[in-house]
Amino acid sequence: MAPAYPVGPPPPTSSPDPALSWSSPAARPVMADGDSEPFGGRTWHRIGPRTAAAAACLVLGLGLIGGAVTGSWLTDDGGDDTSGDHFATAGALWHDMPVDQLFPPTVQGTGAGPGGADRTWTRIAVAPDTGCAHAFDPLLAKVLAPVGCRRLLRATYTDATQSHVTTVGLLFTKADPAGMSALAHQFRAQRLDRRADLMPRPYAAKGTAAAGFGDRQRASWTISVLTDAPVVAYAVSGWADGRSVDVPQPAADAVSAGATTAPAQAGLGNEAQGLADRVERRLRQSIGTATEKPS
Numbered sequence: 001m002a003p004a005y006p007v008g009p010p011p012p013t014s015s016p017d018p019a020l021s022w023s024s025p026a027a028r029p030v031m032a033d034g035d036s037e038p039f040g041g042r043t044w045h046r047i048g049p050r051t052a053a054a055a056a057c058l059v060l061g062l063g064l065i066g067g068a069v070t071g072s073w074l075t076d077d078g079g080d081d082t083s084g085d086h087f088a089t090a091g092a093l094w095h096d097m098p099v100d101q102l103f104p105p106t107v108q109g110t111g112a113g114p115g116g117a118d119r120t121w122t123r124i125a126v127a128p129d130t131g132c133a134h135a136f137d138p139l140l141a142k143v144l145a146p147v148g149c150r151r152l153l154r155a156t157y158t159d160a161t162q163s164h165v166t167t168v169g170l171l172f173t174k175a176d177p178a179g180m181s182a183l184a185h186q187f188r189a190q191r192l193d194r195r196a197d198l199m200p201r202p203y204a205a206k207g208t209a210a211a212g213f214g215d216r217q218r219a220s221w222t223i224s225v226l227t228d229a230p231v232v233a234y235a236v237s238g239w240a241d242g243r244s245v246d247v248p249q250p251a252a253d254a255v256s257a258g259a260t261t262a263p264a265q266a267g268l269g270n271e272a273q274g275l276a277d278r279v280e281r282r283l284r285q286s287i288g289t290a291t292e293k294p295s
């Protein structure tokens with residue numbers, strides 16, 4: 001059982017301007033040791049007042065037409081097959097999406113804790129968007145290799161007591177729908193999401209509660225392979241005090257009734273599963289918005 005930590009002052013946070021996309025220079029996030037890759041080698045830009053105003057007008061216009069707007073990929077009306085467009089749009093979404101849209105500064109986890117308790121997570125670090133070199137343990141990197149790595153987005157959160165830390169990641173792959181379906185089938189058939197030698201790595205950042213969140217501090221994790229988008233979503237959690245974990249436990253097992261391991265009793269499975277679910281949900285909502293087309 002994890003000790004009860006007093007609630008301290010709000011944790012330090014690396015909070016990019018929510019109006020900035022992952023391609024913006026003014027929000028260079030906190031970087032962990034060893035993270036020296038440039039931010040994708042792209043031109044970084046800030047969304048200016050005119051762009052923001054145009055976007056606001058677009059949103060207003062979409063709201064006014066209401067029911068006239070629909071995503072044809074959500075319907076089977078016998079028209080043109082737009083699933084390919086949907087998949088391609090989802091794969092490119094990382095480039096222009098504001099950081100806060102995917103990884104909000106605060107995430108509310110109503111009923112996400114043990115016994116249905118509420119959770120609140122605060123973002124304390126955002127990693128630069130990078131490739132996947134050194135981001136995964138070698139065996140997990142090998143398993144993910146067939147789908148390729150287009151971009152990796154990560155953020156680390158802490159709970160309200162600052163006793164737990166959790167890294168959430170979104171791997172945007174280069175795969176087509178068939179490739180993602182094949183990987184998802186492999187994960188299900190071989191139960192790869194339950195193997196401790198396939199845990200994702202955390203993202204630690206100096207000067208935050210996650211400064212000591214390394215490989216040996218991983219306690220619980222979850223991995224989800226999407227089939228309607230070229231994305232692998234994951235989360236990995238641990239204690240903020242830097243203690244090592246001898247027997248980590250997958251979140252799916254740690255949240256089950258009667259689980260008695262240290263990660264389960266401390267609610268670390270709930271931390272990983274709760275944050276991963278909410279970030280994945282936000283991603284799907286963003287994909288739906290981006291792929292809506294007038295009928």
